Amino acid sequence: MRLKPITMALATAGVVSILSPVHAEEQPKKTERIEVTGSHIKRISAESATPIQVVKREEIAKTGATNVKELLDTLSMSTSSSDMADIGRSNSFATGSSSVSFRNMGQQSTLVLLNFRRVAPYALADYADVFTNLDALPLDAIERVEVLKSGASAIYGSDAVAGVINIITRKDYRGLQIKADHSWSHTSGTFKSNNASITGGMGDLAADRYNVLVNADFYKRDPVMWNDVMKYSNREVTKKFRNFGSPSSYSYPGNVNLKALPGCAEKNSGGLCIYNRYERFQAVPESKRANFFAAGKLQLTDSLLSFTELTYSKIKTEYLNAFQAYGPALPPTDWGDPVTSKPKTFTYRGLPVGHPLNSTNKEVGFHYRFKDGPANSKVDSDSYRLVTGLKGSFGEQDWETAVGIMGAKTVNREYGSFSESGFKKVIGDYTQTVLPADFFNKPNGYRMAQENSAEVLSVLFPEYGYKGENKQSFIDGKISGPIAELPTGTLGYAAGFDLRKETFTITPTENTKNGDVVGLGQTETNASRSLGAVFGELSIPVMKNLEAQVAGRLDKAKGFDAHFSPKVGFRFEPSKSMLFRGTFETGFRAPNLTESAPSTKIAFNNGQSDPKRCPQAERLSEDLQAQASALPTNDPRIAFLQARADTVRQNECSAGVVSIVKNNPNLKPEISKSFSLGMVLEPIAGISTSVDYWNIQRKDEIGLRTIADLLANEDTLEPGIINRNSLANETNFTPAELAQYGVTVGSLASRNQAFENRNKTKTDGIDFNLRGSFSAGAAGKIQLDWNTTYLHSYYEWSANKGGYGDNLSGRYGYSKYSSDLTTSLVSKGATNGLRFNFNSGTTLKRDYNDTQYTDEACATRGWNTSECRIASYMTVDYFLNYSAIKNLTINFNVRNVFNRKPEPNLRWMDEKGGIIPQDINDARGRMLKLGFEYKFL
Template sequence: MARVEVTGSSIKRIAKEGALPVQTITFEQIEKQGITTTEELVRTISANGTGADNMTSGNNVFGADADRVSGGASFASLRGLGPNSTLVLLNGRRIATHGGSGKAVDLNSIPLSAISRVEILKDGASAIYGTDAVGGVVNFILRTNYQGLEASATANVTEAGGGTTRRATLLAGHGDLENDRFNVMAAVTVDKNDMLHSHDRDFANGFQPSRGLSPDTTGTPFANQLTGAGTALGSNFTVPGDATKYLQANLLSFQNKCDSIPYMSQYQSELWKDVTPVTRTRFSCAYDYGADYVMMPPAERANAIARGSFQIAPGHRLFVEGMASRSKVTSILTPLQISTSLANGNAYPVNGPYYQDLSQYISTFDKTKPIIYKWRATDWGNRTMDNTTESARLLVGLEGTLDRWDYKLGLSRAMSKTQTALTDGYGYTTQIYQALGSGKINPWLAPGQTQTAEAMALIESTKFRGDLQHGRTTLTQLDGSISGEVFDLPAGAVAAAVGFDLRREGYEYGQDADATQILLAPGNAALKEATRDIKAVYAELIIPVVKDLEVQLAVRRDDYSVIGATTNPKIAFRYQPANWLLFRGSANKGFLAPSFTQLYSASLDQELPNGTIDPVGCPLNPGNPDYCAIPRLDYKSGGNSNLKPETSKQGTLGMVVEPFKGFSASLDYWIINTQDKILNRTPQIILANQPGLAANVIRNPANGSGVGTIDYVQAGWINAGGVKTRGADLGLRADGKVTDVKWSAALDGTWTQSYKFAELAGQPFKEYVGQFFTRDLYLRWKHSATLTVSRGDWSGMLSQYFASGYKDQLPNKGIGAPPAGFDPDVSSYTRFGLSTTYTGFKNTSITFGIQNLFDRDPPFTAHNVDEVVGAGWDPRVADPRGRSYSLTLKHKFF
């Protein structure tokens, strides 16, 4: 039997259930489920986290924890520990991390159509693969020795419209490695995804106040007037019969017509009364920008891979492998939100042709004064940016057998670069302010009205179009290993492997334009090129202790030129007392060095939504909005050169049973404990963790209350206290035959018993399983299951994906009592798929599939869209496309 190298070990051996839990997904399974992108595939893996590492969530500018330089990328995050903690490999070797964020490998750069299978190691592998494999390894393994010419095309169309995906692939190979002593193979894939807008889905509705969900923004397409000294409304105003002093006003609110403008509604003051005072919002309109949002951005991708293998001598092979990919994702965001002021010179002038007089409703309205207002500037158009990422890797390798020793040697060079260009909706701040101050632009367009040609020309003159910023990562690697049997023990031969890994990593992020001059540009980070060298050596032993018991010992030492050196050991065992029963387990240590972005990224200036509470200043100044309902608080985020490495201790203990032929079950319990967890902390978290993080809250001089108002919050990367998580993976496999019908079934599920997190060292750990959280959700149970049957030329597959429910975010940010109709539980999410394949035509197969068979909508959630993408739904859990139909045609020419 052929010996193979299985993910989790450097020693080739006969393939069998090993000491480490490895899940394998074949290309046939992927294809029959209608999966067309690597992001979709990884999201079906139960051990992968339920977080904001997908393109839909990454298309968000509202969330304080948004990754604003991900460039339409998506990432893997095993155990929910973050993309940095998951190592993504191609044929067992590294590829460059995403050129924009630099944090991890972009899944979109993986040539999915050329792979043979995917192996997921659900155990820390720092001792084998490197310090960044704390959460596990996802290894994409390409086809080898392919012969022939094959073309395939796939279309996946949604029933409700929008979000259509298309794919075309050409795969060619020539030569048999054993007989011809060579094989060359190449594959090219082109993908195109259409945009899916919230307009196209009824469940994307952020105005459901009876259920606890409504917008918390007064930046509306029909502007809200603001109060201020020297303005038409003055410092405040009253209405007849009411002595309350109010701070915002909208003509449509007085007329009960807020909803006459698409996506606008009356601000729900009662729902938000404990966050934003009623004095600010009773006569304001709100804007549901979560429902006016692009759920899935349009995307175009092309992947190409070529591999040539040559048998230069019996048992020795030289191979050259090249990979290239190009991804263009168009991020489309809602229009600019602008708050005008007298100081900026963009107030609406008294002599303007559209001056809005509210004297009919407010007796103190002063028509001799300018108006300041908050406006969603829809006439500037949606903020649109093109994110183009190009990745490549060239690998030259040598592998073979010397006597009884297997060896491999590889030299590779990989890069990824991202270019972000603004194409519409953005403009120069100074010119925009000047245009607004001219009075020629009407911020109070009634239904059916449009701006004048002069106003539109003025708006167009303020716009910035062109390249904004770019990023680039590089990876040069020389690695090698040798493995084989070293000596015999009574229970069998001892196998060993030793190897080395030399890498140089580089990252840079630069500006093509001064983002500080462009209103609400998505980022102004700049990082001059930084590099670091990593030198690593490792060794591994597999020792047969007694009959049916073997132990795996591994150790690796990595030396970072910037961070320092670390040694990480691992021990695992495999015990099979009977041919139907296997016990296995492992224990290891991990070390995660901070990334370039985490260490060196420049500061980004951003702002929080209305209603932020200062937990220190508000109790000392009750009712004072400067402390208890801060409007649009500034905060900064970025790198932290003082970060410490993250360390971990983890282990697994499990069993595999095969009580009868055709059925097997595995159950593996896992534990991971980390310290100095590296996390990008939101300003809300910084504020909530004073005095421990008081140095990150920069205040103005005190005014007699003992504490000054907040100038800004320094958010960004910090060493958090740590994470303690544990749970179990369940795997079920069965197959059989009834007359001439073959069938097989499989289930892979993950039960998370606990995910506890401490914000600071010394703080108590808080449980997050089954609870709403703004970055990741830690669900109690997730699984993917399939049932396949085949007979003759026909085969079919029924698939199911399940994610358990969780406790919703409390309305009113949990400060006040939720409304009577609020359901605190977000329901579970189940999605079925059905496909059938016919191979009766010569060299041709046809697969027809239905995804989301029962057209299940995402479960309702009342989370506030300012913190998590979505209006009434959550893209971290559910697919917004609804029922879709896929057709795949594949023809092999020879």
């Protein structure tokens, strides 16, 4: 048909071609069967029942991506949030890693493959999420990325719910080349990163009967502090938040009783000692990565090939954090005790009577910052995969078997939080009703604003963190080929097995394990299991122009019953320029070892609004602001009143809640049902378009009831699920304020739950693709590639409501449209063009129970209707690939050509306290990338 050669040449969505030019020239008469992502059956036509998007090597260069994470985030179906990149994971359980999510279904529901096989997950779980670390994959070794736009559990097993990413590396390469590039912000001169790689290959499989390929890929990203780039932020956003850019009165040497201590380097107009906290607010952490890939093939006989692949990655990431602040005006820090599974509270106290800096007869307040202490975290991560196997054929049957090992190890070491026991030893016991006179003045203890020994600092601020490690060993095999030639075509089949054993350990340091580190969450896992699967697939020629795909996979692992995943699909080609396709399948995600194995997880959930205290806090905050406004401008009390006004509201309307969660050995797998229906048209030669409707419904989702849901129904819950601090230990409201504003319950302390199969999600939408190639005469050829994802609906189940909530499409975090359009002019020796990136706007409100960001709630904050939403956002990129010089290719990319700032997101600023910009792109602006590639052979 006319559709096939054109779409194969253009790599249309849903079409893959991996026939190399060399083979095409050497064997023009041979029809080669190829394996396509989403099927084990090799076929002549690359088109199948399932839509596939292919991103080739030259298209990767057009995006300007510097790593695999950036590349996958350019896909229209990608819905990854900022906290799925290593840049935004400084406070995560999985620091130093990056992941991806499709269709808003989460990082555990998108399966990542490397050359059709799984890779080891990251060695630290993100609380309970186990996922592939994209930073451990070499960008320059990639030949193409095949993105399956539907589930594929019937083919690949667990996790293939929202989609599959199959990263396919270069093959049969001969020669030697080096490649390097440098990226930086044209706006600020910062946000720098460097890539360098070397690739070598030797041996012709046909002539020499072997081929060896080796690639080494190196990446380095410079750190960026907000202090250096804040001036580039969008003032239309930041001017609404008084805290933005403001120095802190929690300073060194500090303030006692509204007076700066001697030796203060900088004071405000009221005479208070201040500190530029943005010196330690980090926008981008430093990262160093080395990825290694090697592959070898040996043709043993004409029908027997041996192969081996090795990948190895080493990553170092360092995060710089704010120095520890201290003062009785700060809210108590709650965390959990892993030994007792009960909440703990650290209360900030003042200077006692008798302290040299306290001349009063009562405990006195002060603001201090431990600038002499450490405040950073270092993450070292290694991962590997070794696969070796055989593939061959007998007659028309193709078979393949392989064995392998893979794994990952991550060591995360952090510094900067108090040791509770160390604090009591070198500062004093903060739990005493009346503080002893030597509190903050112990002999050989910590001394404010004085030089302290390394020994004292190590007691107060010890090292803590985690070591994570996972290992897998596996053996797999499959066979495929024709069963019979029918009048309507070839009846084909595939069958195979997959056996693996996995272990997963996450070991906290001893002080983390016993709950000694103030405010720190905790997770621990030590478990293993064996998994097995058998699968089969049929390609049935129903008619000459109608093919059916039937597949099924049976998975079994210790801890849950055997699960069968079926799939049916069709491919109908009524004419040479028209194709219809569709699938129906079920998918699943097995409980991972961090969810089902014995463990207790303790985390800190920020941004929670307390419905029983937030309204009162907002009124108190307004009254404190009014008191500050009434004072003379040089009155030192202004800064304290304003700081308290912000703190009061932050503590109750964006509170932190300790979450203590147990494992559940009785968890069932998450189950999904999905179907797709689409068509591919080629109305004229050189133009191909596809439209695919997709629908996913997932149930038995493993998770927890949201804190917002629990708080909305607190009075109906069993005792012990929501825990509050006693009013006797109240720190946010004074006794008089408790009565004045009607506060009758204590502040939030913790929630206690166990994982359960409780949630459901349903979503649907449309993927659109248009590709074309036109002659531009003497100028060359124009290429067009347009991808759009339309989110029609997204619903989450609410246990409180007893049904689904609102349609979240177009709500906060759920853009209705995501689109990218690439136009290229391909001429002799050069390719250049533009890429347009678009995301539609959203409201600030999320689901039905979100009362904090309705239009009415926005109005109470002084935000107008347009400010109570995020407007649509589009950027334009430019790319140039120049190859007119023999063996040399020069690449130049400009991302965000017009230096457009992200649209204001007042909700993000509000929830984070309005202290730092909403997005690093706010300060990054226009980015430039210049690189070259040189081939020696």
